[in-house]
Amino acid sequence: MTEHDSHALRDLALRTAREAGDLILRLRDEGVVVAGTKSSEIDIVTRADQAAEALVRERLLDARPDDGMVGEEGDHLGGTSGVVWIVDPIDGTVNYLYGLPHFAVSIAAEVDGEVVAGVVVAPALALEYVATLGGGATCNGRPIQPRPTVPLGERLVGTGFSYEQPARAREATYISRLLPRVRDLRRLGSCALDLCAVASGTLDAYVEEGPHIWDHAAAGLVVLEAGGILQVARSPGDKRLLICAPEDGFAEFRAAVVDAGFVGGEGPDGPRESRE
Known part of the structure; x- marks a missing residue:
């Protein structure tokens, strides 16, 4: 050892x-x-x-x-x-x-x-x-492995909301644009478990503005090893933004997230750029 x-x-x-x-x-x-x-x-x-x-x-x-x-x-x-x-x-x-x-x-x-x-x-x-x-x-x-990818309109998506009121107002706008394009949204209250749900096939995808490194460090590896992608980007509010989906459905889901307004102008960042 x-x-x-x-x-x-x-x-x-x-x-x-x-x-x-x-x-x-x-x-x-x-x-x-x-x-x-x-x-x-x-x-x-x-x-x-x-x-x-x-x-x-x-x-x-x-x-x-x-x-x-x-x-x-x-x-x-x-x-x-x-x-x-x-x-x-x-x-x-x-x-x-x-x-x-x-x-x-x-x-x-x-x-x-x-x-x-x-x-x-x-x-x-x-x-x-x-x-x-x-x-x-x-x-x-x-x-475990993710659920087989289905059309975007049939995907059940996990999300979460900030505890800061200005961020909540932004997030409500993003969600209102994404919701009509997917099967439904779930806000279950734990970033780590939501990511693991994508990894194990009980959610089709996940997006959230504002998680911290400790929320997703362990679960992100679970996603990767199960066959999914977790991308760490930045939101328009310059907060950490998590986008997660199975490998073969990731690009389409990310495009929907971008269209909904979740992603800022800087593109994806690595998960260690900040401990916030």
């Missing part, structure tokens, strides 16, 4: 995500406590987010003390090994607050700028998505 063995990184991530998932379920049963807000008054962080990120940090860095870590709840730790862990302790915090099951722990291992292992664990749904670079993607241990 080498220092940067992707399978070892995957296994550590999965053990840690399972433990964090058990923790957040236990804390939810004890009563969700809102600890503060982030981008707006409706963009919340709970005590469980903070506790789960602390647990993840402890487990990962106890096992690999020379690694770095980037976490949604504030952990930005440098390292010397070349490995950086990208962590969202609860992707779908508002769902978690309301008792909805669509939330997940997301952990990705990045080696010298490339994600080589990723896990997305949804404890309330009993779903575990796992991928290693070049090693395929699974859900609960079984290989």
